[in-house]
Amino acid sequence: MxxxxxxxxxxxxxxxxxxxxxxxxxxxxxxxxxxxxxxxxxxxxxxxxxxxxxxxxxxxxxxxxxxxxxxxxxxxxxxxxxxxxxxxxxxxxxxxxxxxxxxxxxxxxxxxxxxxxxxxxxxxxxxxxxxxxxxxxxxxxxxxxxxxxxxxxxxxxxxxxxxxxxxxxxxxxxxxxxxxxxxxxxxxxxxxxxxxxxxxxxxxxxxxxxxxxxxxxxxxxxxxxxxxxxxxxxxxxxxFGQSKILKAENLIHRRLDSDDIKPYNYRLREDCYFSIDIFEWDHQKDKWVPYVSTDNDVILEFVMLDPYYRLPLKKGDGAKYELQFKIPDVYGVFQFKINYLKPGYTFLKIAEKITVRPFRHDEYGRYLVQAFPYYFSSFGTMAGFVVFLIAFLLNK
Missing domain, CATH: 3.40.50 (Rossmann fold)
Known part of the structure; x- marks a missing residue:
């Protein structure tokens, strides 16, 4: 017994x-x-x-x-x-x-x-x-x-x-x-x-x-x-922390034309791709499930002291939130920041530091559209000098 x-x-x-x-x-x-x-x-x-x-x-x-x-x-x-x-x-x-x-x-x-x-x-x-x-x-x-x-x-x-x-x-x-x-x-x-x-x-x-x-x-x-x-x-x-619990993982940022994930630096005006997976705890299923925001309120900030961009992330497949944007024309130390403070949900605070560098000397275009007036003035000056020289010699 x-x-x-x-x-x-x-x-x-x-x-x-x-x-x-x-x-x-x-x-x-x-x-x-x-x-x-x-x-x-x-x-x-x-x-x-x-x-x-x-x-x-x-x-x-x-x-x-x-x-x-x-x-x-x-x-x-x-x-x-x-x-x-x-x-x-x-x-x-x-x-x-x-x-x-x-x-x-x-x-x-x-x-x-x-x-x-x-x-x-x-x-x-x-x-x-x-x-x-x-x-x-x-x-x-x-x-x-x-x-x-x-x-x-x-x-x-x-x-x-x-x-x-x-x-x-x-x-x-x-x-x-x-x-x-x-x-x-x-x-x-x-x-x-x-x-x-x-x-x-x-x-x-x-x-x-x-x-x-x-x-x-x-x-x-x-x-x-x-x-x-x-x-x-x-x-x-x-x-007691069993509902409205969020977690974020798999943060990815890269150049749009490259598969190199999380590069140390970006160049001015490069196209950048950013994505992150956000999950919510489902106490009934006892597992993490993709979080769905119906308010389009998951915001990515691109910050150097103050935010240069505040852009809403778009819902992708599964738990993915993603965005494509162009790096601003300012170089320095920036951060990708998400500060998600939705009432009732656990707060998400994420920061990833990167460097934005200027163009190297060999990365500038050979001919710049905005410099065309200077090109025309230079060649115009040379052409005018040749015409003046010919006219001067023939009239002498």
Whole structure:
């Protein structure tokens, strides 16, 4: 019997990939494991999950200089976390992802931490109210269809506090789920109310925050008329780096009339060919697939201090984006640059340095069209001198 159990356990663990990412869930409320069971089921399908009390000393984010987890889920409370906010920020700066489920009575510790990502929680004890978009006339359980970046087809329900972007909002801060035009929370206007906010760092680490726990609770996730279940799936996929992930490879540049790839230098006014392959991660197929940009927004910059060219790359076969252009009539050190910052997608920053040289003395044309006036004037002067000489000698 014991051997049979060992065999069964061996088969179970053999089916679990060794490279599965680890998630740490921190909360001091045991009731959430019942009220949010659907959310935790989604987490357990894709990750190895550790559950710890927020006040516990039995976990380490970092041990001997190595991060022990890939992602972090925080259920904010009135209690502070044992680790410092700086350690959490270091965790994020290392390229790892954080999901924070907020609440109206969360401590200053969590409010300060949230503010580090360009987001603010509304006032203590506040709650979003909507008299027009709600469930069964309960103005405190509001709904909205204003979802960005994430793919959610049904209205999303929310109960609790809202978020707002700080005044120094940048292109890296997103309102994933925003309140409807009729929603309000105390003195905050509707366009400032965010139910789910996010920040993506320049290192492509992602931080997602919700205004309340309830948005991912079983009460809303089990309601087939709402899109909260889809939202939970999308938050896990996007927030933990499984969707809208881009990578670029196979960068090629060459002279148009040559097969020599990535030459060290180009000559003025040469025709140049540039191409690069861009892929997007498909979590359903579990592989990289060609990325298709529908906005024609993959831009190549040809830069020396300032861009001389900004040219959209054309979609080629497969994952290829390509372009032909003429090297400018300026010599120096240039760079091929792609700085792709599409909202919701990981950032692509690519640079390749090359040199543009002037013509060598033996590369200039023998006769230049623009010099024809000088040619005519020179030969005209010689012809005039001969005519004058003949006329002078004959008349003497």
């Amino acid at each position: 014991i051997k049979f159990l060992i065999l069964i356990l061996g088969l179970v663990f053999a089916g679990t990939p060794n490279n599965q990412k680890k998630v740490l869930v921190l909360s001091d409320n045991p009731a959430i494991y019942v009220s949010h069971s659907q959310f935790f089921n989604l987490l357990n399908k894709s990750f190895r999950v550790d559950y710890k009390n927020i006040q516990s000393n039995t976990f380490n984010l970092q041990l001997f200089g190595e991060w022990q987890y890939d992602h972090l889920v925080l259920f904010s409370t009135t209690n502070d976390l044992k680790v410092s906010t700086q350690e959490l920020l270091d965790f994020y700066d290392s390229g790892r992802n954080i999901l924070l489920l907020g609440s109206t009575d969360q401590s200053k510790y969590f409010r300060k931490f949230l503010n580090s990502f360009g987001l603010d929680m509304h006032e203590y004890g506040s709650s979003v109210v909507d008299y027009f978009n709600n469930i069964k006339g309960n103005q405190n359980i509001v709904t909205t269809s204003n979802v960005n970046i994430l793919k959610v087809d049904k209205p999303v329900a929310h109960q609790g506090a809202g978020l707002a972007m700080t005044p120094y909002e940048t292109f890296q801060v997103y309102g994933l789920v925003r309140g409807s035009e009729t929603a309000f929370s105390g003195p905050n206007l509707s366009h400032n109310i965010i139910y789910v906010g996010a920040t993506q760092g320049r290192n492509n680490a992602r931080f997602v925050a919700t205004g309340s726990w309830e948005i991912l609770s079983d009460e809303f996730l089990n309601n087939s008329n709402l899109g909260n279940f889809e939202l939970a799936q999308e938050i896990i996929l996007w927030g």
